[in-house]
Amino acid sequence: MITIKDYALPDTLEEAYNLLNKKRSNTVLGGGAFLRLGSKKIGTAIDLSKLMLDAIEETDEFIEIGAMVTFRQVETDPVLKKFANGILSQAVKNIVGVQLRNIATVGATVYSRYGFSDFITALLALDTKVLLHKRGLMRLDEFLADGAKNDILVKVIINKTGRKAAFNMMRNSQSDYAILNVAVSRLADDWKVIIGARPHRAAIAYEASKYLSGSDLTGESVQQAATIASKELSFGTNIKGSREYRRKISTALVKRAVLEVLA
């Protein structure tokens, strides 16, 4: 059970940042749904609700998703439903139920770098950066590797490069956490293969991506790319599935996703 001593609704990002860095136990709130399952002792809970970070905005070059945007917004937004074959909407639409998706936020999920996240896997297949209040812009893959301690994620920015993309996952039941998820994207000859919920956080399968980018894209080479992806990344065991099972299904999911992009 979490405990919270105090609650703050800052008026500016700078105020929120200063508060966050005032005491180690101070914590920025997202939706609060996952946080409550832990046992964190929070000094001051910092609620970003007043900072107008709950919008999805499209410009000629980018799509910007504010930190307080909920998964339900991502799921139903008309722009995201079409962008990159709708993989962001597809990725979040089976997360628990509509009530939880009305709570869970983009900022908390991305900043926390959750391993089980479907959303992060899909984002990583696109040309995504995160905007942090102090550190500024950071590529999503770098952020996932290094994190950004004691900073605040302001928004996620996706470059509209025109990638075709596909998302696939395996779940025991529709509203359960994914046992494994996969996103694949293509921009001309540049392919990206991502595997998440391994159960480690999502990662780019660089060798498989490189192989696909230089291949003739026949059925045989698609199968080979899927096999490379399953071998180059590490998989683990948890209550959802074993390492061996994850590795096995990764081949099928990657293959299916590549074929969807090619279709």
Place this chain on the structure above:
Amino acid sequence: MKISVTINNKPAEFDVMPDEYLADSLRRYGYLSIRKGCDTGSCGLCTVWLDDKPILSCSVLSMRAMGKQITTIEGVKEEAKECAQYLVGEGAEQCGFCSPGLIMTILAMKRELVNPTEQDIVHYLNGNLCRCTGYVGQLRAVKKYLGVE
């Protein structure tokens, strides 16, 4: 901490702890239709509307409701009664423990989705678990209630 809310179209003031969740506050203030099932954000029993959107009240801090409109099943009694008749008519209710949360989700869906398909209905109600009935009777009832063929 004191928060001002509108609950079932009436202004109210709640005294809540910073780490108190909305389901607990609402039950403490007498809204006993809110059921706590899993208490982990998985079952949908505690569903209420916050600014007209269905949410899990067990997973939203009470402070988040500050200045917002909360709707519980007590606030949509007539509609809920009508919906419940369909559930009863299809034998889709046994112990009834999950019914308030389910009905709040069905009514939210009715407002949000235009001409939903059976697939849309199943997807929207995914977050509402029922240990008694299975879901076939519920689906029959919801389809009849919404006039879906």
